[in-house]
Amino acid sequence: MSIREYLEEKQRQQDRKKKAESAKKVALGATLGTLIGGAAGILFAPKSGKETREDITEAAYKAGDKVKDLSQDVSEEIKDKYTDVVNKYEDYKDSKLTDIKSVSYEMEDKFEEVKDEVEDQVKDKVGDAAKKVEDTAENVEKATDKVSDKVKETTDKASETVKDKAKDVEKKAEEVNKKTKN
Numbered sequence: 001m002s003i004r005e006y007l008e009e010k011q012r013q014q015d016r017k018k019k020a021e022s023a024k025k026v027a028l029g030a031t032l033g034t035l036i037g038g039a040a041g042i043l044f045a046p047k048s049g050k051e052t053r054e055d056i057t058e059a060a061y062k063a064g065d066k067v068k069d070l071s072q073d074v075s076e077e078i079k080d081k082y083t084d085v086v087n088k089y090e091d092y093k094d095s096k097l098t099d100i101k102s103v104s105y106e107m108e109d110k111f112e113e114v115k116d117e118v119e120d121q122v123k124d125k126v127g128d129a130a131k132k133v134e135d136t137a138e139n140v141e142k143a144t145d146k147v148s149d150k151v152k153e154t155t156d157k158a159s160e161t162v163k164d165k166a167k168d169v170e171k172k173a174e175e176v177n178k179k180t181k182n
Contacts, residue, residue, distance in 0.1 A: 009103070016111075020078075020114050020118050023118070024118060027074050027122060031067050031126070031129050032129065034067075035129055035132060035133055038062065038063055039133075041059075043140060053137075053140075053144065056136075056137040057137070059137075060130075060137055063133050064130060071122045071123075074122055078115050078118060082111055089107065
């Protein structure tokens with residue numbers, strides 16, 4: 001392998017690494033955006049506690065599905081990159097037969113390392129995102145319960161006040177009734 005070929009190979013490796021990092025960032029950004037948007041939509045929706053909890057559960061499942069879809073998209077992108085590398089390898093092999101086996105094995109090993117690293121990181125991010133969704137759902141449920149308790153308390157107080165006022169009105173009506181009879 002000449003120095004020129006060696007340098008070109010190193011450049012290709014750096015390019016592959018940059019593309020893998022970019023794909024990771026896009027997947028993470030899309031996942032977090034989905035989770036935050038879903039949580040915000042649920043938190044600000046004017047619904048009962050039960051409906052909100054159901055919405056949170058549904059949003060968690062949808063977020064999980066989106067995370068799965070994103071990880072599948074990343075996996076497909078990796079497969080496409082792998083196919084491109086294999087195609088380039090075949091072209092190179094046809095033109096240069098010397099030392100091609102050692103280069104190909106090295107490329108495959110490096111690709112597998114990158115692929116495994118990306119998959120591990122995606123799995124970690126998916127797990128983290130799922131945990132955050134779960135935590136958010138618990139927090140929303142607690143907040144909803146507090147609001148529900150507060151509404152019940154306020155309603156009970158209002159009911160008592162209305163009853164007291166009704167009794168006062170009834171007493172005054174009786175007094176007025178007595179006065180008009182006298």
